[in-house]
Amino acid sequence: MRSMMCLTAGLLSGVVAIAGGVPDDRGRELAATCATCHGTSGTAQPPMPSLAALPPDLLAERMREFREGRRPATVMHQIARGFDDAQVAAIARHLATPPARR
Amino acid sequence: MPATSLAARRGFLRRAAALGAASALPACAVPAPRHAPRVVVIGAGFGGATAAKYLRLWSGGAIDVVLVDPAARFVSCPLSNLVVGGQLPFDDIVVPDAGLEAHGVRRVRAAAAAVDADRREVVLAGGERLRYDRLVVAPGIDFRRDAVDGLAAAPEEAFPHAWKAGPQTALLARQLAAMPDGGTFVIAIPPAPYRCPPGPYERACLVADALRRRNPRATLIVLDSNPDLVSKGALFRRAWADHGKRIDYRPQSRVVACDARTRTLVTEMGERVRGDVVNLIPPQRAADLAVAAGLVPAQGTWCPVDWLALESTLVPGVHVLGDATLSAPGMPKSGHMANQHGKAAAAAVIARLAGEAPPPPVMVNTCYSFVDAAHAIRVSSVHRYDAASRTVAPVAGAGGVSAAETSQWALEAGYARGWARTIWADTLA
Ligand SMILES: Cc1cc2nc3c(=O)[nH]c(=O)nc-3n(C[C@H](O)[C@H](O)[C@H](O)COP(=O)(O)OP(=O)(O)OC[C@H]3O[C@@H](n4cnc5c(N)ncnc54)[C@H](O)[C@@H]3O)c2cc1C
Numbered sequence: 001m002r003s004m005m006c007l008t009a010g011l012l013s014g015v016v017a018i019a020g021g022v023p024d025d026r027g028r029e030l031a032a033t034c035a036t037c038h039g040t041s042g043t044a045q046p047p048m049p050s051l052a053a054l055p056p057d058l059l060a061e062r063m064r065e066f067r068e069g070r071r072p073a074t075v076m077h078q079i080a081r082g083f084d085d086a087q088v089a090a091i092a093r094h095l096a097t098p099p100a101r102r
Numbered sequence: 103m104p105a106t107s108l109a110a111r112r113g114f115l116r117r118a119a120a121l122g123a124a125s126a127l128p129a130c131a132v133p134a135p136r137h138a139p140r141v142v143v144i145g146a147g148f149g150g151a152t153a154a155k156y157l158r159l160w161s162g163g164a165i166d167v168v169l170v171d172p173a174a175r176f177v178s179c180p181l182s183n184l185v186v187g188g189q190l191p192f193d194d195i196v197v198p199d200a201g202l203e204a205h206g207v208r209r210v211r212a213a214a215a216a217v218d219a220d221r222r223e224v225v226l227a228g229g230e231r232l233r234y235d236r237l238v239v240a241p242g243i244d245f246r247r248d249a250v251d252g253l254a255a256a257p258e259e260a261f262p263h264a265w266k267a268g269p270q271t272a273l274l275a276r277q278l279a280a281m282p283d284g285g286t287f288v289i290a291i292p293p294a295p296y297r298c299p300p301g302p303y304e305r306a307c308l309v310a311d312a313l314r315r316r317n318p319r320a321t322l323i324v325l326d327s328n329p330d331l332v333s334k335g336a337l338f339r340r341a342w343a344d345h346g347k348r349i350d351y352r353p354q355s356r357v358v359a360c361d362a363r364t365r366t367l368v369t370e371m372g373e374r375v376r377g378d379v380v381n382l383i384p385p386q387r388a389a390d391l392a393v394a395a396g397l398v399p400a401q402g403t404w405c406p407v408d409w410l411a412l413e414s415t416l417v418p419g420v421h422v423l424g425d426a427t428l429s430a431p432g433m434p435k436s437g438h439m440a441n442q443h444g445k446a447a448a449a450a451v452i453a454r455l456a457g458e459a460p461p462p463p464v465m466v467n468t469c470y471s472f473v474d475a476a477h478a479i480r481v482s483s484v485h486r487y488d489a490a491s492r493t494v495a496p497v498a499g500a501g502g503v504s505a506a507e508t509s510q511w512a513l514e515a516g517y518a519r520g521w522a523r524t525i526w527a528d529t530l531a
Contacts, residue, residue: 026461032445035467035528036438037521040159045523047516054171074504074513075482079466082484082500087464 027094028102030087037095042095063088104422113462138166139455142224142234144214145491146171146393148437149424150240152444152529153451154330158205161452165282165446168232169202170224172213180437180470183301189475201531204276217395219417233500236451239414240399240424240440241389242299244405249385251368253357258361261382264305265297278312278381284319287375290357290367292385293327295404297425297435298447300333300481302326302383304471307338308490310345311474322349323375325367327356332433334471334481334503341473357382369526378479386424395433397422404428409462409494410487411450412443421447430528433485439467441529462487463494470518477511479504480520 031042033053038044042052051059065071066080083091094102108243121279126227146169154169176199184190203209210399213227223231243264247254253261262391281287287309291302306324313320322345330353331338342349347420352373366376387403388394397405397414405422406415409430423443433439442465449462470483483501485494504514 019113026464028450029445029461030464032156033442033464036441036447036466036525037468039524039526045520045527048524050404055334062212067112074517075468078482078500078502079484080500082486082497083465 025086025090025093027090027097030083031091031094034091041099051095054095056089056096059092059095060085060088107343115247138164139165139235139240140168140233141451142232142314143167143169143234143238144171144224145240145389145424146173146199146202146209147242147424147440148529149440149447150238150446151176151199151243153240153421153423153447154203154207154442154444155205155529157447157451158207163206165452165455166208168210168234169208170210170212170226170229171213171231172211174211175199177242177271178437178526179265179267179298179301180525181439181519182267182271182303183265183308184475185271185474186305187312188275188279189308189431191309191474192272192275196524197530199530201527202253214391215394217417217420219396219419223417236454237420237421238447238451239392239422240444241391241426243386243425243435244389245384246362246387247384250382251354252362253309253360253382253384256360256362256377261360261380263383264400265301265380265383265386269411274379274381274382278309278317281317281320281378283317284321285378286321286323286376287313287324287377288323288367288380288382288444290380290382291324291328291332292383294332295429295435296383296386298469299434299456300469300471300520303333303338303471305381306349306351307341307345307471307473308343310348311347314345316503320348322347322375324351324354325352325355325357325375329353334479335468337479337503337506338473339469340506341477341479345474348506351433368440390486392422392426397411397426402428405487409492410462411454412447412463413450421451423447430485430494432483433465434467434469435495436467436469438469438525439465441525442466444529462489465485468521470514472518473511474514476515477508479511480514480518484516515519 038051044050063078066076120182143150154167157165157167157277176197178195181195181359185192215227217225234515262274264270283297332488358370365380388405392405405426407422407429410420412423414422424440446463453460470478470480472478484497488495
């Protein structure tokens with residue numbers, strides 16, 4: 001019986017936590033496409049630049065600059081064109097969220 | 103499985119995934135699930151190791167992940183052509199992978215022999231069975247030695263492939279270093295699709311670079327099964343121009359037979375080519391285990407998947423990823439791509455276990471190739487799931503190759519080494 005109550009509580013809290021916890025913008029999965037080069041939590045091996053300390057607005061601005069060819073790049077001008085502003089915002093939000101709450 | 107326990111596990115998973123940490127669970131939630139859902143991952147290469155790590159990370163430790171692979175250590179194919187050319191020590195491509203256990207991944211150092219999908223069990227080579235709730239299969243490639251007459255019976259040293267990193271890499275490096283003065287080195291390239299489209303041309307650059315320094319009168323013959331270079335053709339040709347006559351490139355030269363005693367290859371056009379070192383890269387297919395598990399169709403060579411969840415179209419409940427898959431349009435068989443598959447599969451498995459729809463995958467690929475120790479060229483692409491065609495396709499307007507100026511290639515070489523160390527950490531640490 002105790003475990004039944006726990007089950008119900010678990011399911012309820014599961015639903016509530018989804019709504020308030022992990023945003024449904026796929027920031028986690030989208031940021032993981034960058035992690036191969038920029039590191040699992042945004043910390044890369046040099047000279048690959050780390051993204052971990054980049055404020056979300058600056059990350060978004062850099063991506064726009066890369067996309068529009070306004071910032072020198074070997075590769076990012078080509079990758080940035082595969083992501084729109086909403087996706088970049090989701091990535092930036094995810095990277096700015098402390099790991100324990102992702 | 104009784105409905106209550108399924109519901110309990112769904113709730114458990116969702117909640118754990120949402121909170122991201124088992125320690126944050128309310129105390130009473132702990133005894134509810136009878137056992138955590140178990141995912142078995144076969145193959146601890148770029149695809150499987152990434153899937154295992156991200157399953158642990160993204161479920162907040164709620165999924166029991168068992169990673170099955172007989173390999174005693176991880177040896178990286180990326181950068182291994184530098185080892186062949188003597189530009190990098192072998193030890194630099196042996197990558198520590200103990201980080202996976204720190205994420206709570208349980209390792210079984212054994213080969214999987216078969217999959218019993220009806221009972222949802224993996225059968226290990228020793229006969230032991232591992233139960234799973236969902237299975238991820240990432241065993242890489244094996245060779246179609248039967249496609250080249252005489253190859254199956256040839257001793258390993260006659261025609262090293264060095265297309266799986268490890269002892270073969272060291273063997274080919276030794277043979278190159280010991281090649282007689284003015285000798286002939288032959289590279290034979292299989293028909294596409296094969297693992298790492300630009301890899302053979304990178305190898306040609308690095309072997310030519312080694313010969314220029316150590317054996318300047320030597321010749322390098324490249325026999326390509328394909329009508330032209332499969333990847334980065336214009337850039338590689340530019341790099342090869344520096345090597346003058348040293349690289350003798352012959353397209354449309356598929357090898358159909360070989361003679362180990364004289365180290366001679368025979369092409370489909372009937373040409374006979376003898377070498378002092380013969381690097382025969384055989385035609386490829388999904389690894390033996392994929393065939394044994396029924397993941398490869400009768401007339402096929404690769405594993406077809408539904409790209410929304412990287413689920414086998416042949417065996418239910420099984421996700422296939424990495425080189426073993428029947429690649430989607432414009433998708434290369436690369437370590438970078440296998441890493442991306444691993445994450446997409448992890449997200450899909452978690453969604454399936456929670457009874458939710460998998461997120462439509464987005465994947466990025468980049469293949470760096472060294473043209474010498476200090477210069478590299480690159481091809482990149484972004485891929486996205488397209489619901490209408492039900493596949494993952496390149497995003498138009500994104501991606502491309504390196505600039506033509508070789509000054510950029512020096513920058514790219516720095517990033518290529520940084521890329522290798524970062525993907526190793528993202529996959530294994
Ligand atoms: C010379 C060379 C250079 C390359 N350079 C690059 C590069 O610069 N960038 C890049 O992105 N890619 C590169 N690649 C390609 C890259 O190595 C592969 O695409 C990548 O390894 C594919 O990952 P995977 O997980 O599918 O297979 P693998 O990495 O091959 O992993 C498969 C694993 O499965 C295990 N396994 C097989 N059978 C079983 C079984 N029955 N039971 C249990 N385990 C099993 C194997 O032991 C292995 O560890 C290169 C390849 C080569 C050959």
